[in-house]
Amino acid sequence: MSVVALTDYDFPMKDVRENFPAPLLYIGWEDHLLFCAPFCLPLPPDTPFGALATAVLPGIYGYHPDFAQIDWSKAEWSKSGQPWQPDPAKSLAENGLQHKDVIRFRTPGLTGIQGSFS
Template identity: 75%
Template sequence: MSVVAIGPYDFPMKDVRENFPAPLLFIAWDRHLMYPAPFCLPLPPDMPFGALSQAVLPGIYGEHPDFAKIDWSTVQWLKGNQPWSPDPTKSLADNGLRHKDAIRFRTPGLDGLAGSSS
């Protein structure tokens, strides 16, 4: 993000990759307002993308009643605000994910608690 300052703005950035145990990835589940903001997770770049749905997302979204109903073959992924088709067998890095990238997923037919986001 660029900054417009009225004076000198010269200091080392604190959110560079080297300051974290792994690259940060922002993940959000669209239309599920029980989680009002993306989660920010340090995830190893060599982790297969498919491990997100099996090993990572259940720990952060598993309490939601819709989570167990997700048909992962129909999930729509977005990187930034663009539709995106990640390869579940490739690593996060090989899918083009870098430090502080944001991804979202949509689950057709699951629209929040009692359809609250439909």
């Protein structure tokens, strides 16, 4: 949607990288309606991507009954709406993730509490 400003619309952006303790990364779990939107997390760029599954995501998604059943080797990832295959051994930065990027993961066979998304 376009915006028509009545006066000059010139001001410094407040959501630039320098204003946060670490780059922000949005992470969403597809087909799980318990979570209405991706979580926004400040994560250091040197964080190994594989640490998301073991150290980061359990703290935000771990209470969902499907979480313990995830086979991370089969997770399907997307970045900014496009299929994407991250390397778990590389850092977030080495996987090309930058401030305010959006990634999502789908877990085949898991579609919400008692299949509520299917």
